[in-house]
Amino acid sequence: MRLAIFLVITAFFACNEAAKQPASAGAESGPLKAPYATVFYDSLQVTMDAYYDLTDGLSQGNITYADKWAAILKQHIDSLPLKTLQMDSAKLGAIGMATGSISAELTGVLGEKELEGKRAGFEAVSDMLYDIIQNTGLKGKTIYRQYCPMAFNDRGAYWLSRSSKRQNPYFGNGMLGCVEVTDSLRY
Numbered sequence: 001m002r003l004a005i006f007l008v009i010t011a012f013f014a015c016n017e018a019a020k021q022p023a024s025a026g027a028e029s030g031p032l033k034a035p036y037a038t039v040f041y042d043s044l045q046v047t048m049d050a051y052y053d054l055t056d057g058l059s060q061g062n063i064t065y066a067d068k069w070a071a072i073l074k075q076h077i078d079s080l081p082l083k084t085l086q087m088d089s090a091k092l093g094a095i096g097m098a099t100g101s102i103s104a105e106l107t108g109v110l111g112e113k114e115l116e117g118k119r120a121g122f123e124a125v126s127d128m129l130y131d132i133i134q135n136t137g138l139k140g141k142t143i144y145r146q147y148c149p150m151a152f153n154d155r156g157a158y159w160l161s162r163s164s165k166r167q168n169p170y171f172g173n174g175m176l177g178c179v180e181v182t183d184s185l186r187y
Helices: 002-017 038-060 063-078 089-111 115-136
Strands: 142-148 157-161 180-186
Touching: 038 063, 038 115, 038 157, 063 089, 063 115, 089 115, 115 142, 115 157
Parallel strands: none
Antiparallel strands: 142 157, 142 180
């Protein structure tokens, strides 16, 4: 069921991607637009800070720290003021479904006992959060999308970072060579 919801949300956002041209890592382009209410962006920034702390916990292999920040991230995702977004109802509905899916995935992350299970849930959270940020922006910030091709038995996985600093939530600090910045979104 979660996979089906994730696929529907991903397909919706993918349909909107043709009109977007996110700034590639290292590209010289101006900031993208972030046209929504300040209250939304303030809440989204606090949400992203919790996400980055969760990334740190997984990078360090610290289950207790990862659980703490997964719970805090879930609280922030659940309280994002989506009603302040002035956009068409279909797009707003898709963002609402994505936040609900992220919240459900974080509940699963908290229920996992092993680090690998937590990392698998983190991958889904990262992908959905990236889609939300592409559609709403994050005023005054740059988001780096990083990738490790060796994650999950060479299937590869993405995550988000506030800097281009090498940090790997799927393998920890022992595999910093398995990190590449694939995209950056500057708002």
